[in-house]
Amino acid sequence: MADKNIIDKVWKFFTSVKLAVALFAVIALSSIIGTVVEQNSQPEKNIKLFTKMFGAAYAQTAYKTAASLGLTDMYHSWWFTGILICFAANLTICSIDKLPHIRRIVNEPVKPIETKDFDKYGIKKELAIDGNIETAKPAALEALKKPGMHPIEAAAGSPASKDIQLYAHSGRYSRYAVYVIHFSIIIILIGSVIGVTLGFSGYLTLPEGETSAVAYTQEGAEHSLGFSIRCDNFAVSFYGTSDMPKDYSSWLSVIENGKTVLKKTIGVNYPLKYKGYTFYQSGYGVVPKNNSKSLIILNITPKGGKSEQISLAVGETFKIPGANSSGKVIAFSPALAFDKNDRPYSYTENMNNPAIYVEFTAEDKVRHSGWIAKRYPQTWAMPDGSKVELVHNWGYQYTGLQVRKDPGVWVVYAGCIFITIGLYSAFFLSHKKIWVLLQPEKSKVIIKIAAFTNKNKTGYEGVINSVFNRLTHVTAQGQRR
Amino acid sequence: MSSPILFGIAEVGYFMAMMVYIGYFIFKNEAVGVTATAVASAAFLSQSAALIFRWVESYGMGIGRAPLTNLYESLIFFVWCLMLGYLIIEFKYHNRTFGAFVTPLAGLALGFIDLTGISKEIEPLVPALQSNWLLAHVTMSFIAYAAFGLAFATGMLYLVLSTEKRNESSYIFWTVAGSVFFIVLAAMGADFLTFKAAGTSQQQFIKGYLFKATFRSDSGPTVWLSFAGALAIIIAAWRYGYVLKRMLMTFGLSLEFLEELNYKIIAVGFPIFTLGGLIFGAIWADQAWGVYWSWDPKETWSLISWLVYAFYLHARYLRGWRGNKIAVLSSIGFITVIFTYLGVNIFLSGLHSYGEA
Numbered sequence: 001m002a003d004k005n006i007i008d009k010v011w012k013f014f015t016s017v018k019l020a021v022a023l024f025a026v027i028a029l030s031s032i033i034g035t036v037v038e039q040n041s042q043p044e045k046n047i048k049l050f051t052k053m054f055g056a057a058y059a060q061t062a063y064k065t066a067a068s069l070g071l072t073d074m075y076h077s078w079w080f081t082g083i084l085i086c087f088a089a090n091l092t093i094c095s096i097d098k099l100p101h102i103r104r105i106v107n108e109p110v111k112p113i114e115t116k117d118f119d120k121y122g123i124k125k126e127l128a129i130d131g132n133i134e135t136a137k138p139a140a141l142e143a144l145k146k147p148g149m150h151p152i153e154a155a156a157g158s159p160a161s162k163d164i165q166l167y168a169h170s171g172r173y174s175r176y177a178v179y180v181i182h183f184s185i186i187i188i189l190i191g192s193v194i195g196v197t198l199g200f201s202g203y204l205t206l207p208e209g210e211t212s213a214v215a216y217t218q219e220g221a222e223h224s225l226g227f228s229i230r231c232d233n234f235a236v237s238f239y240g241t242s243d244m245p246k247d248y249s250s251w252l253s254v255i256e257n258g259k260t261v262l263k264k265t266i267g268v269n270y271p272l273k274y275k276g277y278t279f280y281q282s283g284y285g286v287v288p289k290n291n292s293k294s295l296i297i298l299n300i301t302p303k304g305g306k307s308e309q310i311s312l313a314v315g316e317t318f319k320i321p322g323a324n325s326s327g328k329v330i331a332f333s334p335a336l337a338f339d340k341n342d343r344p345y346s347y348t349e350n351m352n353n354p355a356i357y358v359e360f361t362a363e364d365k366v367r368h369s370g371w372i373a374k375r376y377p378q379t380w381a382m383p384d385g386s387k388v389e390l391v392h393n394w395g396y397q398y399t400g401l402q403v404r405k406d407p408g409v410w411v412v413y414a415g416c417i418f419i420t421i422g423l424y425s426a427f428f429l430s431h432k433k434i435w436v437l438l439q440p441e442k443s444k445v446i447i448k449i450a451a452f453t454n455k456n457k458t459g460y461e462g463v464i465n466s467v468f469n470r471l472t473h474v475t476a477q478g479q480r481r
Numbered sequence: 482m483s484s485p486i487l488f489g490i491a492e493v494g495y496f497m498a499m500m501v502y503i504g505y506f507i508f509k510n511e512a513v514g515v516t517a518t519a520v521a522s523a524a525f526l527s528q529s530a531a532l533i534f535r536w537v538e539s540y541g542m543g544i545g546r547a548p549l550t551n552l553y554e555s556l557i558f559f560v561w562c563l564m565l566g567y568l569i570i571e572f573k574y575h576n577r578t579f580g581a582f583v584t585p586l587a588g589l590a591l592g593f594i595d596l597t598g599i600s601k602e603i604e605p606l607v608p609a610l611q612s613n614w615l616l617a618h619v620t621m622s623f624i625a626y627a628a629f630g631l632a633f634a635t636g637m638l639y640l641v642l643s644t645e646k647r648n649e650s651s652y653i654f655w656t657v658a659g660s661v662f663f664i665v666l667a668a669m670g671a672d673f674l675t676f677k678a679a680g681t682s683q684q685q686f687i688k689g690y691l692f693k694a695t696f697r698s699d700s701g702p703t704v705w706l707s708f709a710g711a712l713a714i715i716i717a718a719w720r721y722g723y724v725l726k727r728m729l730m731t732f733g734l735s736l737e738f739l740e741e742l743n744y745k746i747i748a749v750g751f752p753i754f755t756l757g758g759l760i761f762g763a764i765w766a767d768q769a770w771g772v773y774w775s776w777d778p779k780e781t782w783s784l785i786s787w788l789v790y791a792f793y794l795h796a797r798y799l800r801g802w803r804g805n806k807i808a809v810l811s812s813i814g815f816i817t818v819i820f821t822y823l824g825v826n827i828f829l830s831g832l833h834s835y836g837e838a
């Protein structure tokens with residue numbers, strides 16, 4: 001029995017809206033800490049921060065305290081998780097506790113009310129129209145059908161009098177909307193738990209031409225994919241001749257059992273999906289030097305001749321077809337620029353303006369040499385009238401991929417759809433009830449209206465006013481004619 | 482006509498509207514009121530035209546996208562939504578009193594743009610930002626922010642009207658919050674007059690110019706004077722705040738009306754913020770970065786704002802949480818929104834590109 005008491009008490013504790021409001025505040029306030037203290041970063045950064053905040057003398061102690069409280073990876077700390085679990089429990093138990101009550105309200109049929117009770121409602125109105133009950137009833141029914149009221153029942157009142165009572169209700173299922181919202185949040189939380197426990201989140205850097213069967217976790221551990229992925233090519237395009245990237249793309253192949261099963265070009269916002277894994281274009285970079293596989297791809301058009309594409313490595317020589325001259329690629333620069341003294345240098349490690357330095361030899365003599373840049377077509381024209389275009393430098397860059405597997409994401413999205421529906425219904429729909437009493441009196445009919453709504457009382461009042469005021473207007477005009 | 486000229490007209494128009502609304506507020510002359518509405522509406526139309534022109538211009542430049550992607554454009558859009566919402570309320574409820582509370586918010590946002598010298602160029606986008614989800618996310622977030630701004634104005638108005646005892650915490654809250662707003666506006670105005678052409682980037686501006694004419698001046702006495710002045714303003718607001726109440730009383734605004742309006746506006750803003758601000762933002766992040774939620778500071782602060790409004794909605798169900806407390810909550814909500822939007826860029830760092838360049 002004592003056990004039952006404790007369970008009851010715990011249950012009761014978690015049904016309270018007070019707890020909900022307290023948890024909103026606790027989650028909001030504690031989240032702030034995590035936006036100030038840098039999350040999952042090198043200790044130096046936070047020590048610097050603490051030095052600014054508390055002075056150098058206390059920075060180390062402050063950092064150690066913060067780290068031991070989990071503040072440096074706060075959103076995954078045991079206590080933050082604990083708060084979220086309390087929150088989920090609060091939400092679930094509170095909703096379960098209130099549902100039977102709401103079900104009763106939703107399923108309760110509307111019944112006629114006592115004549116004397118017409119004054120007791122929050123929305124009430126009284127008016128008189130000319131005519132008798134036979135003309136007034138269809139007019140009132142018509143008015144009730146106007147937007148927003150949808151009468152579903154109409155019946156006579158007490159048999160003793162000649163009074164007629166019409167009544168209707170609408171939107172009663174909107175009472176569930178709040179529970180749709182609350183359960184959607186539980187669904188979203190479940191989805192995120194599925195993602196964290198069964199999913200994978202990591203990265204893979206893949207130089208052009210390389211293949212990998214694994215991705216890496218944030219900590220650097222290998223994670224087997226169950227298939228292989230190869231980067232066939234990578235390219236960045238820029239806005240004009242600026243260094244602002246417009247788009248970057250990787251040409252990827254999925255290889256299973258030695259066979260290429262899928263080829264796709266991915267870009268930012270356009271990932272590759274395969275067997276539950278998604279590969280996002282997240283970055284790029286330059287492969288460390290001495291990559292034997294790196295190739296320069298040139299498109300050579302001799303004067304008056306046909307163009308031809310060749311690939312070669314730095315240090316190698318190519319022939320200009322039809323002519324007896326040859327070119328040797330001496331050097332490569334990822335981002336060519338010239339300094340004040342016209343000396344060439346690379347202004348960044350990225351492939352912003354790739355260029356090669358070529359020396360042309362004819363009859364064993366160096367005839368001409370110069371830089372050929374991918375971005376600037378004017379550098380492609382050679383003095384002898386031929387054209388050497390730098391098409392691509394292959395194998396110099398790697399593509400940076402985010403690799404993610406999240407079986408919970410669809411649960412999260414489903415929760416998002418439900419919460420949207422729930423929010424719309426909770427705020428823009430309401431449960432309405434209306435009673436209309438028709439009392440014949442000499443050549444007039446007195447109409448008494450009582451109404452109730454659980455939301456937006458003024459709005460409903462306005463609709464009732466406009467609809468029934470029109471009624472007096474219409475019949476009055478009809479009489480005059 | 483080009484968009485910068487029209488934006489200029491709108492900007493001057495809003496500042497003038499602010500003056501005239503305040504004039505109406507003080508003199509209660511109907512003709513002044515009509516003028517205020519006319520000036521605000523004209524400025525709004527000019528701004529609408531400017532937004533359309535800017536959109537068309539971006540196509541002319543071969544970039545082609547809605548004018549909603551950088552700090553400058555989003556602030557402009559915020560002001561547009563705010564004024565649209567305000568004008569709707571003014572016409573629907575035939576009440577101009579809010580004008581004197583809303584136009585300063587518009588002025589604050591526009592002043593911030595000019596003062597910070599945020600780049601007004603139509604700039605091409607880095608790849609991660611070329612997404613329709615992002616566009617929907619930003620548009621809806623700003624509609625929601627504007628709604629929260631309006632709720633803030635009604636909340637403050639509620640507090641002005643419902644309190645007058647100087648030891649009442651709600652009274653202290655509104656006088657202090659109101660005067661801090663005024664002080665920031667005035668200090669930014671002083672920066673603007675002193676430095677005019679400010680820094681090139683926002684970061685640089687914040688470090689270089691913000692409050693340099695006052696609180697962060699190089700001259701010690703100016704700093705002292707500024708703080709003393711600010712303190713004097715706060716104390717004066719606290720001491721004489723009730724005068725504002727006397728002035729407002731004659732407009733015949735009922736507290737019930739303000740409370741309901743405050744709730745209604747939040748009831749529109751909250752679902753839009755949930756869908757546009759949090760859900761669309763998460764979908765975009767999922768597509769661009771591969772994680773729908775990463776607890777970066779901007780995301781976290783959006784969540785904090787959202788929780789404050791959830792707090793507001795639920796507090797209405799608790800006994801004792803009526804009137805003043807609710808109005809204070811709606812004001813705090815908007816303060817967190819401002820922080821989410823500007824503070825995070827200025828004080829904290831994150832993945833989000835807004836305002837980083």
Ligand code: HEM
Nearest residue numbers: 015016017020087090091094178181185426791794795798
């Ligand atoms: C972030 C999480 C939550 C969200 C977004 C949320 C959302 C909402 C919304 C939008 C309403 C309707 C408010 C209105 O119409 O003004 C509502 C009502 C309510 N919520 Fe929540 N809620 C959350 C968490 C909770 C929790 C943890 C509890 C637990 C006690 C709770 C209890 C209630 C109750 C009792 C109502 C009133 C229901 C009624 O009108 O019958 N909510 N909630």
